[in-house]
Amino acid sequence: MEVDKGKGEAEETRKVAEADRDTVTLKSSDGKLFEVSKEAAARLSTVLAGMIAGGSIDDNGTDLKQIGSEALENVVDYCNKHANSIPSAALISSSISFNTAPFKEPEEWERKFVDRLSHDALFDLVEAANFLGMERLLDVTCHKISEMMKGKSPDQIREVFNIKNDYTKEELEEIRQELAWAFYDD
């Protein structure tokens, strides 16, 4: 770069460089910075795609005040892993003759990705995915949580989700009698 370049020109160069960059920088609520592939971010998050298209990405770190650093790290990790993974036949295939359920089972790497998360990290990631409009990540995290509910009694589910029972004893007894079959493994 030439020494005598005017300020306007330098600004111009910086903007061009920014547009050419293939990553974006995201900033968590607690001020930590994360780099993520621009292509993957735009493909996986409707909110980030909108920000990139609208030019509201800040090179010094786009503020995501609703998302903590741990959740954002997981979001970025997911985007980068997704960018590197080859979609399986199940994800590409469009000709299914009998059953066309829209939800595709998690890929092996997606399963591993959510399996290593703690309860808190998983719930935080659900909210981050919801906030960023990341449909696939939301599906994969919610699927994992739904698996945690399987085979549990209402009491055990309340414990996992930290929920207070606001039914009366009589109400529960009435339903239990009518739907006794649903409580076989209590």
Add this chain to the structure above:
Amino acid sequence: MVSPPELIDDAAAEIFVHLPPDEPAHLIRASLVCRQWRRIITDGAFLRRYRASHGVPPLLGFVCNLAARVDTITSPRFFPTAGPSIVPMPAFLGSSKALDCGHGRVLLGPFDDDTMARLVVLDPITGDHQIPRGYYTAAVFCAARGCAHLNCRGGPYRVVVAGAASSAGGAMRAHLYSSEAAAWVASARLIPCPHVRRKPAAVVGDDVYFQLMFADDMILRYDMGRNRLSTFHPPADAKEGGIVLLSMADGSLGLAGVRGSRLCLWSTDASPEGIAGWVRCKSIELMEKIPFMPYSEARVVGCAEGLGVVFVETEVGLFTIDLKSGRERKVSEPGNHFVVFPITSFYTPGMVAADIA
């Protein structure tokens, strides 16, 4: 964040969508966690989304006419395929036989072939039932043509009965019943015609197909649009081990049967003028899937058509075979099931339990 975090409603609904519909207990238990969760789960918009994201009403079990002992008469019994029995069998089933299942209903007919005896259309989940009047065999199905069966539960249905009354000189008669009209709305006749079998019927577009008895094992077609009966032949090599008729995803008529140790699927396109030739479109080797197959004869005894699942019985038990994946699953011990009628339905909270304010 507080540990564990309280879920916002949107996220909770996202999670409930992933609970499998073929194990209804999961959603029922979730609805008993707290009032807010029950509100979310019984909300109409959530249930529409839940059903849409699972695509097809799941298999809950099947109904089969079985004798308790060799020397007793057969009566309908419900066999769950997921978890415990969720369907209580009402007392009046004792003196009747299951003729068909469709549109989330069981169609029950008289014990003998007493013409115009009682038919009962039963909702096995809620126990609601209505009584049209009827014949020898019958089919019950959704009244809406081209329906995906996601949001039609409890809605209008049709019944087609078919039978050859001996007093009518060997004529086959079919009658169409509409639940909206609460009446029989059309009748058709065909002479001569063999007797009809008590086997599951298939409904494809405007046509209802039944199996006929005796030498030729022909297929009876009732065209509801034209109110006309006709017969045609199954594929020449399909007959050993019994067949089932089914509606294919592409709108053609399918036929599943066993040849040797293979489960085969044929299909044909039916136009108002007649049917095109049969095309064999799938063949699944059962020997690799069902243990001890070499020593036992396999029979096709039913199918859950929307799911593409066929029921195959051998000396070692009753199996479901997924036509798409070829996956098999044992659903019952051996026991001469002959004919099974699968019950497919979404079973979600709020359908039977008294609603909690």
